[in-house]
Amino acid sequence: MAEAMRQTVATMLKGIERYNPDNLPTLERYVETQSRENAYDLEANLAVLKLYQFDPQTYNVEITSQILLKALTNFPHTDFVLCKCLLNEKRLMESPIDHIMYLADVLERCDFETFWNRVHSMPELCSRIVGFHDSIRKFVCHVVGITFQTVEKSVLAQLLGGVD
Template sequence: MALLKMYQFDPSYFQADKVADILLLALTNLPKSDFLLCKYLLDTQKCQENSRIVEALQFAELLESCRFQDFWELLERTTVKIPGFEDRIREFICQTINRTYQTINQQELQSALGRLNNNDFEALIKTRGWKVLADDPNYIWIANHEENIKSRNIVEKIKFEHVAPVMNII
């Protein structure tokens, strides 16, 4: 981020390939807002002039809109040199699926997770604690979200005597 800030103050040092790598690295930290913070430090016009930066922006758009299959198709056509990029993106996709679905079609899950062979796919399912449904092996049970709901007791710290003068004004 410091490098992007420097580019903001002195655009003559701008190196598009380094910016693209920074954006791709920030993508690996989704769902945190690192990518957005980096994006807001960039000059929009310079970003549109470099194909690698445009691709990084397209990756972000596809991931943030949960168009995972489109993301993997675009990734097939490009070269990303960030170590562990695919695994970290896959982790983000798994987190998103975990929050969204209780059950999911196996083919839909495979296409969302991208280039995984069957052994890796089955290992990922086992690692995440997901299970193939016994009554329908085409579906995978992700989570029972009702078990994750936690109630909270809210304690009011403002007393009516403190609010009464304000109520008289209204």
């Protein structure tokens, strides 16, 4: 279903139609589809956040959370920063957005133990994002691969969030 929606959304995002407020419900459904089906479309997600900027009454914290968490799964790319820049300071301080900001901060600092402890302490935050843990583990593996020459199995398991 994500691939079919991707085509529809790609058409919507061309030209001036990108910021048509009538497209917002479809774009929000697409965000939820991305979360369920482990898909990712940065351009569509940025369009949603931009529409929220244009019309703050339409702001949906749940959709915004999903967008930010999906952007986190694309570390080390700058997607998260792009999304964050489309939110005002008040939104960044609201729960659960503030928790996601914290996760991004510790992940960017490569404080993986703190990251996993926080993720495990609030499973409801990330549970809607299919593939979240595996995507983060891929980033951790990337960092470990360029940082360590050798690493003990137990240390690697801890860095990967307690994987056996």
